Amino acid sequence: MNPDRLRRRDFLGVMGVATAAAMRCGRAGASSKRPPNLLFVFADQLGRNHCGYAGAQQARTPCLDRLAAQGADFFNAVSTMPVCAAFRASLMTGKYPTSTGMVINELRMNPCHECFGHVLTRGGYETGYIGKWHLYANQLGHHHDPKNSFVPPGPNRLGFDGYWAAYNFHHEYYRAYYHTDSEEKLSYGDGVYEPDGQTELALDFIRRSAPSEKPFALFLSYGTPHDPWSATNVPAAYRAMFRDAAIPNPPNYQDKNDPYADQWGRLSPGQRRQLEAWRRNYYAMTANLDWNIGRLLGALDEAGLTEETLVVFTSDHGEMFGAQGRRAKNIFYEEAARVPFLMRWPGVIPEGAASDACLSTVDILPTVLSLLGLPVPQAAEGMDLSACARGVQGPEPEAALLQNTGACAAWEDGHEWRALRDKRFTYAIYRVDRSEHLYDNQKDPYQMTNLAGDPAHTGRLEGCRTLLAERLAALNDGFAASTWYRDHWIADRIILRGAKG
DSSP states (O other), X not given: OOHHXXXXXXXXXXXXXXXXXXXXXXXXXXXXXXXXXXXXXXESSXXXXXXXXXXXXXXXXXXXXXXXXHSEEETTOBOSSOSHXXXXXXXXXXOOHHHHOOOSSSOBOOTTSOOHHHHHHHTTOEEEEEEEOOSSOOSSSXXXXXXXXXXXXXXXXXXXXXXXXXXXXXXXXXXXXXXXXXXXXBOSOTTOOHHHHHHHHHHHHHHHHTTOSSOEXXXXXXOTTOSOOOGGGSOHHHHXXXXXXXXXXOTTBOSSOOTTOOTTTOOOHHXXXXXXXXXXXXXXXXXXXXXXXXXXXXXXXXTXXXXXXXXXXXXXXXXXXXXXXXXXXXXXXHHHXXXXXXXXXXXXXXXXXXXXXXXXXXXHHHHHHHHTTOOOOTTOOSOOOHXXXXXXXXXXXXXXXXXXXXXXSSXXXXXXXXXXXXXXXXXXXXXXXXXXXXXXXXXXXXXXXXXXXXXXGHHHHHHHHHHHHHHHHHTTOOOOOHHHXXXXXXXXXXXXXXXXX
């Protein structure tokens, strides 16, 4: 029997008779042989609190708003570790940072893991990866040096053996470039804004893939709306949209820096004066990102692939912008940790579905692969939440576990924390002094009142301590100092030992 048909039959069996019927009715004109496509799009530093569909009044995100209405919105989704490289390692493996070893930025990941790309390639998918990778370079800085920006074909692409138009890391959107299979830096075109150029590559990939009997899996990793938020890093037309917008500091803004923040999380007096201008440019970048997402969805419509394609949109983390006395990310507070997570697949995922499941980054791989009817690697540490996407009862985590294993990109102890976020509360503890935080996110959405010292919440605090200890023990997470990983797993910022394959 044709393996594609066998996989399709098994997939429909898993989905159930009613869902299968809906799928068939919705795809009368489409090929019955090809399994579903996957379009996985993720932004960099876009918090859920900055999306229009989530209530951000300043945001102009009509395409994301429409996508949210057409599928499932996981409104309690969080980033397992709100840092770029740690997120990407967890996304690709379904494992926590303490299992991948990607404990700070600018490390080279050990390719020993079974990853998204491996499963998709073995499953008969034509893979594509466009944009920021951030799992290869092993130097702090020197982002434009091909030694850091070019990921050679082979194991370090983690199974993405098809189309490759990517680079490791940079955020200069008018100095943008990408690599294919050589160190040559390829341009998107003179004066082309990077997200626009990346979208053009993605549109071409979709159009070329449309006639094929082979399904595609395209990952598109945008760099925006990550800083720098300078006027020269944002298209003028989008800056003009927010020129007169009033975007003041949030209620939980603090004049003093958070004492637990690393150098990337602290604000200078000059930076504090720029916060509102930064926010304007951030929203301008987000509006441009939204326009490009609309182009992608339009291309699926034009190719007749909308009902044949699972679309996923998320982000690696958010941005603090002065909330809690911090900038950037790498913290358990809502602004940094809570991210958009949207899934659309007509006939399979109900329109307007909303899930309160505590989804975190490690759950994405098992959830998406299960929806595609593909096997989940046994070593994955996340949970399959595909039932939640389909709007039916299924297992859920009691709470999402969040980890911080060090400063953003430096071997510097003293910033490590662990946290739990359930459907109402966030609990966190710092390693350096064992200080605890407990917030009621429903009554106190800006997390301004720490309930850890409130006698009325002693029982809840004890429950959080117990659950956290159980979760860490199950992962063999000893809550080590950041430099422990440097000294035991890593040489020359390359992860060599200790990572669990």
